[in-house]
Amino acid sequence: MTAASEGVLALFSTVGDALANRPLGFGLRRASLAARFASHRGLDDEAVATAWVAGALADVGLLGIVVPPEASDRLRLLAEADAPLFGARFVASVAGLPPPTGDVIRWHREYDDGTGIPDGLRWDGVPTEAAALGIVHAFLAAIDDPREPSSPGEALYAVIAESGRRYRVELVRAFREFIAATGTSWSDPLVPALAPLDEDPLVIDLTDRLDARDSRTAGRSARRAQLADVLARRLDLDVAQAVRLARLVSLGRAAADADHDDFDPLSRFARERRTQEARRAAAIAAAVPGFAADADHLAASAAWYEDGGVEPLAGILGLAIAVEVLPPIEAPRRVAAAAGSQFHPEVARAYLATLGAPT
Amino acid sequence: MIDLPARTRRVSGSRLLDLCQARGITSLIDPFMGLPMHLNALKRHGIAVHGGDLLEWFVRAGEGLVVNDFTILRDNEVAEVVEMLPGRIYPTELFRAWDGVFFSEDQCRYLGVWHANVHGLRSDGQTGLAVVGLWHVLCHWLLKSKYPDDLVDVPPSELAWHYIRETERWVVENGKRNTVRRGDFHATLGAARADAVYFAPPGRSGAKRIDARVWMWEAWWQGDPYLNVERLYRDTVFGGKVNDDASYDRAVGEVLQAAENAPFVIVQAHAREAARFEKLVAAHRARVDVVQPDEDEIYIIGSR
Numbered sequence: 001m002t003a004a005s006e007g008v009l010a011l012f013s014t015v016g017d018a019l020a021n022r023p024l025g026f027g028l029r030r031a032s033l034a035a036r037f038a039s040h041r042g043l044d045d046e047a048v049a050t051a052w053v054a055g056a057l058a059d060v061g062l063l064g065i066v067v068p069p070e071a072s073d074r075l076r077l078l079a080e081a082d083a084p085l086f087g088a089r090f091v092a093s094v095a096g097l098p099p100p101t102g103d104v105i106r107w108h109r110e111y112d113d114g115t116g117i118p119d120g121l122r123w124d125g126v127p128t129e130a131a132a133l134g135i136v137h138a139f140l141a142a143i144d145d146p147r148e149p150s151s152p153g154e155a156l157y158a159v160i161a162e163s164g165r166r167y168r169v170e171l172v173r174a175f176r177e178f179i180a181a182t183g184t185s186w187s188d189p190l191v192p193a194l195a196p197l198d199e200d201p202l203v204i205d206l207t208d209r210l211d212a213r214d215s216r217t218a219g220r221s222a223r224r225a226q227l228a229d230v231l232a233r234r235l236d237l238d239v240a241q242a243v244r245l246a247r248l249v250s251l252g253r254a255a256a257d258a259d260h261d262d263f264d265p266l267s268r269f270a271r272e273r274r275t276q277e278a279r280r281a282a283a284i285a286a287a288v289p290g291f292a293a294d295a296d297h298l299a300a301s302a303a304w305y306e307d308g309g310v311e312p313l314a315g316i317l318g319l320a321i322a323v324e325v326l327p328p329i330e331a332p333r334r335v336a337a338a339a340g341s342q343f344h345p346e347v348a349r350a351y352l353a354t355l356g357a358p359t
Numbered sequence: 360m361i362d363l364p365a366r367t368r369r370v371s372g373s374r375l376l377d378l379c380q381a382r383g384i385t386s387l388i389d390p391f392m393g394l395p396m397h398l399n400a401l402k403r404h405g406i407a408v409h410g411g412d413l414l415e416w417f418v419r420a421g422e423g424l425v426v427n428d429f430t431i432l433r434d435n436e437v438a439e440v441v442e443m444l445p446g447r448i449y450p451t452e453l454f455r456a457w458d459g460v461f462f463s464e465d466q467c468r469y470l471g472v473w474h475a476n477v478h479g480l481r482s483d484g485q486t487g488l489a490v491v492g493l494w495h496v497l498c499h500w501l502l503k504s505k506y507p508d509d510l511v512d513v514p515p516s517e518l519a520w521h522y523i524r525e526t527e528r529w530v531v532e533n534g535k536r537n538t539v540r541r542g543d544f545h546a547t548l549g550a551a552r553a554d555a556v557y558f559a560p561p562g563r564s565g566a567k568r569i570d571a572r573v574w575m576w577e578a579w580w581q582g583d584p585y586l587n588v589e590r591l592y593r594d595t596v597f598g599g600k601v602n603d604d605a606s607y608d609r610a611v612g613e614v615l616q617a618a619e620n621a622p623f624v625i626v627q628a629h630a631r632e633a634a635r636f637e638k639l640v641a642a643h644r645a646r647v648d649v650v651q652p653d654e655d656e657i658y659i660i661g662s663r
Contacts, residue, residue, distance in 0.1 A: 077528055078403060085373045103652060106373060113495055115525040118373045120396035122498075125367040127655075164502045164510035172509070 006289035008199040009056055012206060014287045016059030018254040018280065023144050024287040031055035032190045034136045038129070039190075040178040046098060047129065049192040053097055054104035054133055061087030061105070062256070063209045069257055081117035084109050094202065096195045100129065108133040111166040128171070135159055135167050135175050152179070152186075200244075207250040214253070216260060221250040224320040227351075231316045234350040242313055245297050246320050251284045252277025252298075265322035266338055271302065274321065278302035306341045315344025319351055363505060363571065368559055369655055370627070372400020375557060378650060378658060379406055384623055386535070386553035390544035390614070391561060393417055393573075394491070398537075399424040399529050407535035411547025413591045414573070416490055416580040421539030423487020428532030430484030432523060440476045440489045441519040449475050456584040461575070466500055469515045474582055488530070492523030494576050501572060543595050548617045556618035559627040560611050560636070561597045608639055615643040615661075624661045630654040 013027035020026075034055030038048045064086035067079045088106035091097055107121060107130035114122030116134075126134075142155035150158065156179055163172040179186055207221040224246040232242035253261075258277075263270035282299035285291040300314035301321065310318065322343070323331050332355050339348035375397060379387065385406060392398060392410030394417060401408050402425060410421050432440070443449060453471040458464050473493050480486045496518050503510040513521075540547055548556065562568065569588060578586035592598030596610040611626075618624045624644065628636045633649065637659050641647045644661030651657045 074528065078531060081403075085376075088373075089377075100653070107371075113498065113522075114394075114396065115495070115522070119371045119400050120529070121369060121371060123363075123367045125369040127369075161511050164506060165499065169502070169506045169509045 008197060008202040008206070008290070009053065009194075010288045011203070011284070011291055012060050013056040014284050015206065015210070015251065015254045016057065016062060018251075018284055019062035019256055020059045021146070021256055022059075022141075023146075024283060026140065026144055027056050027059060028189075029187065030058065030133075030137055030140050032188070033140060033186060034133050035190045035192055036182065036186060036188075037132055037136055037175060037178055040181070041132070041174055045192065047100075049194055050098040050100050050104060051129060051133065052190070052192050053091075053101045053194065054108065054129070055136065057087060057091055057101070058105055058108055058133065058137060059083065059087070060090055061085065063090070063206075063213070066213050067256070083117075085118045094197070096197050098194075103127060104130045104133055106130070108137065110134065112168045113165050116166070124168075126168070128168075131168050131171055132175075135171055138162070138166070139175070139179075203244065203247060207247040210250040210253050213258070214260060216262070217250075217253065220324055221247045224249060224317075224324050227320045227323060228316050230354055231319070231347060231350050232313075234354065235312055235316070235346060237312055237316070242316055245294055245301075245313060245317055248285060248291070248294055248298060249278075249281055249301055249317055249321060252279075252281035254284060255280060261325070265325045266334060266342060271304070274302040304342045305344050310344050312344060312347060315347035319343050319347050323351065363501060367570075368627075370397045370559060371656070372397035372403075374652065374656065374658075375625070376401055376404050376406070378625060378660065379555065382555075382623060382660075382662075384554040387555045387557055387625075388548060388551055388553045388618075388621070389557045390547040390617075391558050392421065392539070394494075395421045395425050395539065398539075399531075402533045402535075402537055403529070403531050405533050405535070407533070407553065408537050409547065409551040409553060410539045411542055411544065411550075412539075413541065413543065413595065414577045414588065415541055416494070416576050418539050418541040419483075419487045419490045419580065420494075421487065422483040423485070423489075423491055423526070424529055425537050425539050427484030427487060427530055429530065430482050430488075431527045431530055432485050432488060436480075436485065437520055437523050440473065440480070440493075440523065441516040443472050444476070447475075450582075453582055454579070454584050457575075461504070461571075462500060466515065469519075470497075470579055473519065474579060484530070488527045489523055490576075490580065492526040493519055494572075495522035495525070497576055497579070498572050501575075544614050545617055548620075553621055555623035555625055556621040557625040557627070558614060558618075560614070563607055604635075608635065611636065611639050612642070615639060619643065622663060626659045626661075628657045628659060630657060633657040633659065 010028055014024050017024050017026045031052045035048050035052040038051035061083035065079050065083055067076050084106050088102040091102040091105055107126055110116035110119060110121045110126040110130060112123060114120050139155045139159050142150040142158045143152060159167060160172055163169050211217045211220045225243045228242040228246035229239055232239040263273060278299055278301045282295040285298055286295035297314050300310055301317035303310050326334060332352055335343060335348050335351055339345045387401060387406055388409040389398060390411045392412050395410050398408040398410050408425055410425060412418055449472050451468045451471045453474060454467040458467045477486055477489045480489060499518060538551055540550060574588040577588050578584055596613050615624060626636050626640055637647060637649060640659050640661040646662045648660045650660060
């Protein structure tokens with residue numbers, strides 16, 4: 001059984017970080033701190049587990065939100081106000097998570113004074129666990145603010161300054177006591193025991209959601225996985241790993257401002273873009289222990305064979321990415337032309353053989 | 360010090376949205392809307408919404424957040440609300456009765472200034488936004504009087520500016536006609552047709568236990584610090600003698616009866632009263648579904 005901090009929940013959490021433009025691993029730190037804070041308040045193990053999962057997945061709703069770069073601040077706000085709602089809906093669709101998690105995520109950005117999102121709930125209408133996660137989030141977000149990082153003391157002050165406005169007075173007092181009582185250990189990881197999850201369907205769900213963020217890429221990872229399956233069998237490689245990697249390539253699209261992927265995949269422009277996306281996918285995978293072994297393959301997926309360092313699995317990924325974008329009628333000719341330069345020759349041969357094209 | 364009760368009913372627009380979307384509901388009426396943040400949330404998601412209430416400030420709030428599609432307040436207009444305008448004579452003594460009881464002298468003076476400024480605004484939309492924004496200031500002051508050491512000191516006009524700006528962020532249009540009206544449920548349900556009627560029945564003696572932050576703001580809007588909001592409810596279905604089960608059930612039944620034209624009726628309840636409401640809804644609807652996300656929120660959904 002994979003620990004929750006190493007498995008697919010952690011992957012979702014890290015994707016949430018990428019979409020929220022936060023340092024990778026922010027969500028897992030938020031999860032640990034939320035769980036510690038819940039434990040400090042004397043909650044039972046189930047509530048602590050709920051706090052952890054909600055902290056980890058709080059930003060996962062951003063998967064359902066795409067804001068065009070030219071959108072006004074108002075439109076951006078209105079769109080992003082739905083992130084907690086989408087997150088709650090996602091969590092409700094995953095069997096095996098603690099039942100209250102969805103509501104904690106739904107309302108963790110509500111403020112005590114009624115000015116939060118998505119509902120403008122106020123006072124004790126905001127569930128306590130959601131309000132507590134909101135405080136934890138604000139504290140860590142101030143520390144990890146890329147423009148103006150705060151020390152823990154400054155971050156705590158920022159939370160205290162909003163006591164009675166954004167955050168409930170009693171909870172701010174409790175949080176202050178908690179930070180004071182734990183010294184520097186508030187930042188230590190804490191992972192509660194969670195029921196095991198069926199990871200493969202969740203990875204498929206995650207990559208499908210990433211693809212669906214752009215109508216031009218919807219369903220792409222499923223098609224890549226299909227091709228990777230065929231090629232891995234022909235080349236006698238680990239089929240399950242090839243399929244999984246072909247899906248995980250979509251992690252490269254986990255960015256708030258991912259552009260449309262319209263370039264000819266064999267062009268120099270596309271290479272630059274692909275490298276950027278491959279690095280992003282690799283960074284996300286590397287940040288999650290259960291997926292760290294995939295990172296090198298993902299990073300190599302954008303490399304050209306002639307530059308060296310492309311092993312067959314990465315070669316399959318590179319070819320699957322290109323073929324998925326090329327017009328079907330042109331694909332055999334162009335893959336054949338680029339075999340040995342852009343594409344791994346064995347992989348290209350295997351692909352052409354599957355089509356019955358001359359190799 | 361004023362008592363700020365801690366049992367706020369959670370009325371969640373996003374939860375209602377889930378219920379509406381699952382049933383294909385595209386329009387909804389809430390005849391007891393209160394502060395209509397939930398209607399605003401539904402409006403943001405394309406649902407046509409209609410609301411009603413007996414308190415005028417709730418209706419004003421609805422004009423800003425529900426009816427209003429485009430109007431916001433420019434910086435100079437916000438300034439004209441939150442600051443004393445030179446040369447204008449203000450009723451600074453209007454809320455003197457609250458001085459030393461709930462608020463400081465300075466705060467009472469601001470309440471008088473804001474009362475005059477908001478009543479001078481040019482549109483219903485702007486008025487509604489200012490009413491809601493300034494209400495947050497009142498809530499802040501009352502909370503500050505309860506926790507003087509926990510809340511930071513913010514100058515009144517700065518606080519007012521902040522909250523008006525916060526409020527107007529939610530102005531949005533949904534391409535539908537959305538309405539609010541001041542009146543009892545009969546008037547509201549008779550004036551609009553919708554796929555669903557939603558209501559969270561007021562508790563027994565609801566008018567007597569009304570939150571200070573709500574009645575005080577009605578008193579502020581009316582410019583009468585001695586206003587007794589109980590009288591607004593006295594002749595209404597939940598305002599009379601509803602302390603016994605039969606009278607209360609009859610009151611809920613009247614609302615359900617008035618909602619019979621809507622294909623769906625959604626009643627929000629707590630765990631302790633859910634079974635009773637379920638029976639009442641079943642008496643008016645062929646089919647009853649109960650959706651229970653948690654004990655504080657149970658939705659009894661009646662349909663034909």
